[in-house]
Amino acid sequence: MMSFRNTLLWIGLISLFYACKKEVNPGLYKPKFVVEGWIEEGDFPYVILTHNLPFFTAVDSAQLAEVIIRYAKVTVSNGTETEVLTATTDKRYFPYFLYRGTSLRGKVGGKYSLKVEYAGNTLTAETEIPNPVSIDSLWFVEKPKNKRQLNVQIMDAPNEVNYYRLYSKLEKETVFTPTLMANHDDLFFNGKMLEMQVNRGAANNLTSKHDPYYEAGDTVLVKLSAVPASGYVFWKSLQDELMNGSNPLAGSAKALATNINGPGVGVWCGYSSKIYRMIAR
Incomplete structure (x- = not known):
């Protein structure tokens, strides 16, 4: 299972932060959907949906509850099988509310499309699950x-x-x-x-x-x-922005890379993974 705790809110905040830096006007805030979705080999698809916040918003538990999108229609397809994901809660993730599949599972080499419909808006994305890689x-x-x-x-x-x-x-x-x-x-x-x-x-x-x-x-x-190119580009761009944000001598006006089409940012990504167990001796 993927771990993406606390990344979603930062995706929205970072995007707005750099927009504000460029425009020097917090009033130019534009609402966008924030998507974090994944499908891993052998597992069901998962999608977390929120919307972004203006950079100077005071963030508390009530505000965090407001950014979660609870009534979207989220559909994943592999070209032959299509599933509408079920809205549920899962305390392992942040935010805790997500959409989860129960029948369609990821396979190596499979291609998967995502469609999100909410309040008259449609977001789409595509990904694939690459061949797994091994730690030597x-x-x-x-x-x-x-x-x-x-x-x-x-x-x-x-x-x-x-x-x-x-x-x-x-x-x-x-x-x-x-x-x-x-x-x-x-x-x-x-x-x-x-x-x-x-x-x-x-x-x-x-x-x-x-x-x-x-x-x-x-x-x-x-x-x-192993991740596809679009997934790597997104996560690498987020990593770079987080690193730049912690350095007072560095900055960026670039928007985050995203493979989400429509009024949103984020990522829909396929993964094939191998897990290893070691004792730190």
């Missing part, structure tokens, strides 16, 4: 104060363009969290071995400080997901 090896390196840093080695498939997204979590946690700098393509290591140190990602985008290492003895699950 993973290990932990000792750090001070009984900490351990994760390292991974990936053998990239030759003669094809690959896009990766890396996650980790403690075995006792319910959802995976993207690692710091989770998104990679094989532009510079096509057909070669990639070895990298991996820092544990923050639990959410509102956390300013977090420990990038694991404690010795932690049981850690590592997930490597």
Whole structure:
């Protein structure tokens, strides 16, 4: 299962933040839908729908409840089978309200279309589930104060363009969290071995400080997901904006990349994943 906690609200806020920077006028706020949808190999489709907020809006629990869209018609199709997703609550995710499939499951090589209908608006998107990729090896390196840093080695498939997204979590946690700098393509290591140190990602985008290492003895699950180009472009653009936003000397006026067609932003993405279990020794 994908973990996207607290990303949706930031997608809307960041988009508006850079629009406000460019126009220097918070009054130019334009409402948009924010879509975060995914379908993973062997699992059902999930879609979270919200709308954005002006950058200077005071955000509290009541305001967060207002941004959730509860009465949309959300349809996913693989070309032969079509399903209208069911609205439900799921405390593993943020926001907690989402649309979930119950019959259509993702398959490697499958192509999936998304259609969202709400209040006279229609949003569409397409994605596919690429071939899975494998971690060749993973290990932990000792750090001070009984900490351990994760390292991974990936053998990239030759003669094809690959896009990766890396996650980790403690075995006792319910959802995976993207690692710091989770998104990679094989532009510079096509057909070669990639070895990298991996820092544990923050639990959410509102956390300013977090420990990038694991404690010795932690049981850690590592997930490597293959994603299509459109998914990689979106997540990489969001990653770049979050990094720039934390640097007072950097900035950007670029809009976030999105594969959502219509009055919305966000992503509809297919994933094929492999999960590995290791004890941080």
